[in-house]
Amino acid sequence: MKIKKSIIQIITILPEFTHKTTEQEIRERIEGKDNDLIIIHDEDKPAGFLIAYNLDEKVYYNWIMGVLPESRKKGFGKKLIEQFEFSAREKGYTTVQVKTMGKFKAMQHLLTNLKYEKIGLDDKVKIILRKNL
Numbered sequence: 001m002k003i004k005k006s007i008i009q010i011i012t013i014l015p016e017f018t019h020k021t022t023e024q025e026i027r028e029r030i031e032g033k034d035n036d037l038i039i040i041h042d043e044d045k046p047a048g049f050l051i052a053y054n055l056d057e058k059v060y061y062n063w064i065m066g067v068l069p070e071s072r073k074k075g076f077g078k079k080l081i082e083q084f085e086f087s088a089r090e091k092g093y094t095t096v097q098v099k100t101m102g103k104f105k106a107m108q109h110l111l112t113n114l115k116y117e118k119i120g121l122d123d124k125v126k127i128i129l130r131k132n133l
Contacts, residue, residue, distance in 0.1 A: 004049075010066060014066045014068065038052070038087075042068075042070075047071035050080040050081070051063050058094045077107070077110055081114055085133065095130055095131065095133065098116065098128075099126040116129040117130060
C-alpha cells in the first residue's frame with residue numbers, strides 16, 4: 001500500500017501535530033482494514049488530508065485529519081469530513097466517529113455544526129464524537 005507523499009508532507013508542516021505520524025505508523029494503523037486516504041487541494045497544491053478506517057462493520061472512523069494553516073477558513077475541513085461521510089455511506093457504514101482534543105476548538109465547533117454528538121472521553125482524555133448516517 002502506497003501512502004501519498006503529500007499526506008506525510010502536510011503532517012510534518014502542521015504546527016498542531018506535536019507527534020509527526022510516520023508513513024510506517026499510518027500503514028500499521030490501516031493495514032487489513034477498509035480505509036480511505038483523502039487529500040484536498042487548494043487550487044493546484046495539497047491543502048489538507050483525512051485518513052479513515054473501519055472500527056467494525058458499522059462504524060467508520062476519522063483517525064487523523066488536518067488542513068494547512070494557509071488553507072484554513074476556506075471550508076476545506078468541512079469538505080474533507082463531507083467526503084469521509086459520503087464514503088462511509090457508500091460503503092454501508094451506519095455511524096461515523098472521530099476523536100479530538102479540548103484544545104482544538106475550531107475542530108469541535110466544525111463537528112458540532114456537522115451534527116456530531118459527544119459520547120464520552122477515551123483513556124487519553126480525547127473527546128469522542130459520533131454521528132449516525
